[in-house]
Amino acid sequence: MIAPKYPENESARLKAVKSYLLLDTLPEEDFDNITSLISNVIDVPISLVTLIDSDRNFLKSYHGVPFNESPRSTSFCGHAILSEDDLFIVEDARNDVRFKDNPLVKEHKAIFYAGAPLVNADGFALGTLCIFDTKPRVLNKKQKEMLIVLAKQVVQLFELRKNNLELREVREELVQQNEKLKNFAGHVSHDMKMPLANMIVTSDILKKKYEEKLDDKGIEYLGYLKRASFTLSEYISNLLEHYESDKIEASFESFHVNHLLEDLVDLLQINTNCDINFPEEDIVMVCNHVALEQILLNLLGNSLKYNDKENTVIDISCFMTDNFYNFSITDNGVGIPKDKLESIFDLFSTVGNLDRNGNKGHGIGLSTVQNLVKSLGGTISVASNFGEKTTFNFTVARPEI
Numbered sequence: 001m002i003a004p005k006y007p008e009n010e011s012a013r014l015k016a017v018k019s020y021l022l023l024d025t026l027p028e029e030d031f032d033n034i035t036s037l038i039s040n041v042i043d044v045p046i047s048l049v050t051l052i053d054s055d056r057n058f059l060k061s062y063h064g065v066p067f068n069e070s071p072r073s074t075s076f077c078g079h080a081i082l083s084e085d086d087l088f089i090v091e092d093a094r095n096d097v098r099f100k101d102n103p104l105v106k107e108h109k110a111i112f113y114a115g116a117p118l119v120n121a122d123g124f125a126l127g128t129l130c131i132f133d134t135k136p137r138v139l140n141k142k143q144k145e146m147l148i149v150l151a152k153q154v155v156q157l158f159e160l161r162k163n164n165l166e167l168r169e170v171r172e173e174l175v176q177q178n179e180k181l182k183n184f185a186g187h188v189s190h191d192m193k194m195p196l197a198n199m200i201v202t203s204d205i206l207k208k209k210y211e212e213k214l215d216d217k218g219i220e221y222l223g224y225l226k227r228a229s230f231t232l233s234e235y236i237s238n239l240l241e242h243y244e245s246d247k248i249e250a251s252f253e254s255f256h257v258n259h260l261l262e263d264l265v266d267l268l269q270i271n272t273n274c275d276i277n278f279p280e281e282d283i284v285m286v287c288n289h290v291a292l293e294q295i296l297l298n299l300l301g302n303s304l305k306y307n308d309k310e311n312t313v314i315d316i317s318c319f320m321t322d323n324f325y326n327f328s329i330t331d332n333g334v335g336i337p338k339d340k341l342e343s344i345f346d347l348f349s350t351v352g353n354l355d356r357n358g359n360k361g362h363g364i365g366l367s368t369v370q371n372l373v374k375s376l377g378g379t380i381s382v383a384s385n386f387g388e389k390t391t392f393n394f395t396v397a398r399p400e401i
Contacts, residue, residue, distance in 0.1 A: 004078030080115035116151035303331035
């Protein structure tokens with residue numbers, strides 16, 4: 001018997017093998033299906049997916065044997081990964097000086113062997129897809145091609161599994177980082193709320209107490225201070241609302257859509273010329289009332305704020321399909337530039353338009369709306385003709401009854 005040599009790139013090859021995190025893992029159906037298929041089609045008692053570790057041959061899938069590893073020093077696969085061919089074949093190990101005294105041959109009757117090296121994109125032979133028989137064999141062309149093709153498929157499964165693990169790690173890391181960001185934003189926002197409230201109150205006190213001693217410019221500066229404080233306070237409130245938007249509980253209430261819209265119009269305290277056309281049919285919805293209220297308040301508020309027409313017109317429609325409530329809100333406002341439509345729901349993305357009061361948006365509201373719509377099992381989209389109109393379409397999943 002001749003023990004297999006180590007490849008010249010053994011250190012790098014081992015690093016590649018371990019990067020897949022497959023050593024000492026349990027059997028998986030995807031690999032077992034392949035070894036079972038090969039055994040049945042080629043009619044061999046043993047078929048394996050192996051990984052060559054530093055001193056052992058780990059069997060990721062082992063069809064026809066009761067063990068999942070063997071010494072590398074006696075493995076046929078250790079020789080196979082040294083081959084530059086697509087397939088390493090030993091037709092009768094009893095007549096091969098490398099294997100005739102091998103325990104696998106003498107004790108387990110491993111007479112025939114064919115192994116296709118599992119070579120990854122970097123050129124490292126990780127292991128083999130191999131078959132054994134207890135008698136001499138000669139493979140035909142189709143059988144050889146099958147082994148080679150399925151070996152490539154095994155490598156693809158390795159890569160897919162590795163990518164999935166990496167994506168899972170990235171996702172978990174993002175979740176952790178996002179949670180840290182939420183906590184940071186929450187602490188900072190709450191800590192800033194009180195000083196801002198004090199600034200607003202202080203500016204009012206200063207104006208009342210020293211109004212007669214201040215000139216027009218001084219009064220104007222106090223007004224700037226108060227408005228800036230309100231703007232920052234609103235920004236913080238929106239930021240907190242955004243980070244709380246993915247914590248909406250799955251609570252359901254039954255209510256009339258038009259009744260909700262009537263309440264929202266009262267809350268908005270509209271002081272401009274405005275026509276709001278409600279849905280023709282006042283359907284009864286069952287969903288999270290609070291979440292839908294926040295969505296509609298934000299969208300209607302934007303329609304009012306970002307409107308440059310003498311008379312604001314907002315058309316609202318709502319209808320039911322089998323699985324969703326479908327909303328559409330169209331206004332005759334300033335519209336959204338075409339190059340901004342794709343990013344309009346991104347956090348901190350702004351169009352650049354000033355609202356009726358000359359203020360610029362914070363880029364938080366629509367991101368919050370999207371989060372809320374997703375929490376209700378729906379989707380949201382936007383269409384706009386710049387300078388003419390904007391339409392937001394969104395859905396809310398109907399609960400199963």
